[in-house]
Structure formats: structure tokens, C-alpha cells
Amino acid sequence: MKTKEHVSGEGAIVAARGRRNGCPSTSNSALRSPLQAPNGERAVSAARWLRVAAMLVLAIVYRCEPGWAWSDRGHKLINAAAVDNLPQPLRSYFQARIVYLLEHASDPDLLAHDDAAERPHHYTDLDADDTYPFPNLRRQFVLERAAPMFWQLRNGDSLWQIERFTLRLADSFQRRRWQAADQDAVFAAHYAADLTQPLHTVRNYDGQLTGQKGVHARFETDLVIALADGWRLKPQPAIFLPDLRGRIFEEAVASFNCRNLVFASDRIAVSGRTYLDPQYSAVFYKLAGPLAEKRLSAGASFVGSLWYTAWVRAGKPPLPGKSVQALAASELKVEAALRRHMAK
Numbered sequence: 001m002k003t004k005e006h007v008s009g010e011g012a013i014v015a016a017r018g019r020r021n022g023c024p025s026t027s028n029s030a031l032r033s034p035l036q037a038p039n040g041e042r043a044v045s046a047a048r049w050l051r052v053a054a055m056l057v058l059a060i061v062y063r064c065e066p067g068w069a070w071s072d073r074g075h076k077l078i079n080a081a082a083v084d085n086l087p088q089p090l091r092s093y094f095q096a097r098i099v100y101l102l103e104h105a106s107d108p109d110l111l112a113h114d115d116a117a118e119r120p121h122h123y124t125d126l127d128a129d130d131t132y133p134f135p136n137l138r139r140q141f142v143l144e145r146a147a148p149m150f151w152q153l154r155n156g157d158s159l160w161q162i163e164r165f166t167l168r169l170a171d172s173f174q175r176r177r178w179q180a181a182d183q184d185a186v187f188a189a190h191y192a193a194d195l196t197q198p199l200h201t202v203r204n205y206d207g208q209l210t211g212q213k214g215v216h217a218r219f220e221t222d223l224v225i226a227l228a229d230g231w232r233l234k235p236q237p238a239i240f241l242p243d244l245r246g247r248i249f250e251e252a253v254a255s256f257n258c259r260n261l262v263f264a265s266d267r268i269a270v271s272g273r274t275y276l277d278p279q280y281s282a283v284f285y286k287l288a289g290p291l292a293e294k295r296l297s298a299g300a301s302f303v304g305s306l307w308y309t310a311w312v313r314a315g316k317p318p319l320p321g322k323s324v325q326a327l328a329a330s331e332l333k334v335e336a337a338l339r340r341h342m343a344k
Contacts, residue, residue, distance in 0.1 A: 070193055070194070070220050070224060071224050071225060072105065073225055073228050074220065074228070075105035075106050075189075075193055076102045076105045077228060077233060077300075078105075078189065078193045078233075078296055078300045078303055079098075079102055079105050079193075080098065080101075080102060081233040081235055081297070081304075082235070082238070082299075082301075082303040082304040083101065085237060085238050086238050086304050086307065086308060087237075087308065089319055090307065090308055092319075092321060093319040093320070094185075096321045097182055097185075100182050100186075101182075101185065104183075104186045105189070107187075107190070108186075108187055109122075109190070120155075120158075121156075121157060121161040121191060122190075122200065123156035123158055123194060123201070123205065124156040125155040125156055125201065125202060125203045126202070126253070126256050127256070128154075128155035132253075132256070133253060134253065137249070138249055141159055141160075141245055141249055142243075142245045142249050156200075158191050159195070159249065159252060162188060162191045162192050162195065162248050163245060163248060165187040165188035166244060166309060166310050167310070167313075168180075168187075168188075169184035169307065169310035170309075170310040170313040172184050173310060173317055174314040174315060174317060178320060184310075188303070188307070188310070189303040192248075192251075192303050192306055193302075193303060195248070195251055195252055196251060196295045196296070196298050196299035196302060197220055197255065198259040198295065199215070199219065199220065199259065200255070201255045201256040202256065202259050204259075207263065207266065210263060212263060212267065212270075214275065215262065215263065215266045218266065218275070218284065219288060219292065222281070223284065223285055223289060223292055224292060226285060227289050227292070227293070231293045231296070233297045234297050235298070235299075235300035235301035235304065237301075237304075238301065238305045238308045239305050239308065240308060240309050240312045241306070244309060247302075247305070251298070251302050255295065258291055258295060261287075261288065262288055262291065264287075265284055265287035265288040266288070268283065269283035270284075
């Protein structure tokens, strides 16, 4: 099936920055019929009208996310830990780009605010049309390597987007298109990080089916912001993934299996009190905090492995920047200078 390309240009990202979260709003001028436009503008207005109509349909079909997966802070934590977790020379290559990777970590979320077609890229509701351990989705995605059907898009297509941008990153590496590689790395990382958030794998993504509405933001945003300073992520080393789709599906199922701990922690924390009670946060953070840290670490390992797999698939092309030997020598000089300073 032909899938709709999402907008990923710098101009669209800049335009999206600063706009409020939620479904896109439409002004009266944007909804003006092409028949009301001057003759010279009718062709342009007609096209604009069709685009707006399509956006309205998409906004109805696709859900509005209640928050940003892992929050901007969480995505930055994952990207930073993923870089440190890479083998050389890829680690040095990404370290030289760390500012871009952190500043743009949430660009896909900014795009999702204005583009309804972008939103399904951030989640996959595994239990929407299948039951654990999701044999039908596994057969389609892993074994048959098929594209998503149109009707499946309402349940999200993050599995496919992770593969798509990992392969795009490999192509950019192979073609030495370093600027494009930066953007591909950001999008692959963002969708992969979203998948490690358990509530991005279930229909009950915001507790709306269990009377726990708002749990999405309480877990991925409020909790992460409150506890992140005390965390030290411990991801597994980045490795080459020979079966890319198999590994993506495996991570999705692992994330899904953590969902009940989030819901249970929320129910226990609010028992006998309201969500506004400070004690709710204290209990919820104590119960769900370790899980969030564990899933963020899993996200860093997953992202690092995707980046490394892309480079290996590209044939391990020479990377721009300092050589590994030069960087090692530089690090030794810095360490020696610090030792001399401490000895004074």
C-alpha cells in the first residue's frame, strides 16, 4: 500500500514550534470555499480546500495524543545515552552531533501538532485487532514483511516508521549525505523511543477505558521530569540487528508487557485520594519510577542499535570528523591536564 509521506523539512518544523498541543484548529479563512475566491485564486484555493478537508478527516480518524512520549526531557535522555553507548568510530561521529540530536529530539512531536497524518507514526496499538502474543501482527510485519493496511493506520504504524527511518539513515550514510543522516537519526530515534513507552502500545493509551484518564502524561511527562535528575541510564551495548523487523516487534511486545504496572501503580497511588493530592505523586513515582527508568534505558539501547545497524548496512563508510586515534589522544591530554590541576 502506498503510505503518505510525513512532512519532515526544517521549514515545517520551525513553523510547528511554539504551537499548542492537541488537534489542529482551522480558521474561517482556511475553510473558505474556492467558489468564494477571486477568479485568479480559485485553483490555489481549491487545492487548499481539499487539503483542509483531508486534514479534518484525518483528525477524526486518528487520535490526538494526550502528551509527548517520554516528554522532551525523556527523548533527550535517550538520545544522549544512546550516543554514549555506541562503539567507535560511530560514537565519535554522533558525539560531534550531540547538540543537534538533543535540540531536535522532539521535532516529530512538533510536526504531529499540525499534521494529523504524522500522529499515527508515534504509536502502535498492538491489542487493537489482535491478542497477545499478537501472532497476526507478527506474521504480517515480521514473517511476510508486509506494509500496513489502510484500516490499520488508525491503530498506529510506528513499527513501520522505525524500520523506514533506519533504512533511510543507512541510505544517507551510504551516500555521504550527512545533513540528511542527522535528520534520519532523529526520526528513527524518536519513533523507537516512543515504542519503549508502554502506553504507546495499547488501546487504553490514556486510561480512558479504565477510569484513569490522564495517566499517559502522569507517567511519561510528570514522572520523568520529576525524577530524571536522579537517574543514570544503563543501556545494553548497541549491537547490529540482522533481523530488523524481528527486533522492532520484540521491543513492542516487551513494552506492551509493562502496561499493567503503569495502570496498577496509578490505581494504588490514587486510592483514597485525588490526583491533586501531593501524596498521589509521591506514591506513583515510587511505584512506577523504576519502570520508567528501565524503559528509558531500553530505549537508549534500542536507539543505539538502530543507528549502528544503519551504519553497518551502509557498509561502514568512513565518517567525517576526527579519527578515533586523534580523539583518544585528545581525551588523554584532557585527562592529564585534569590530573595536574588536581595535584596542585
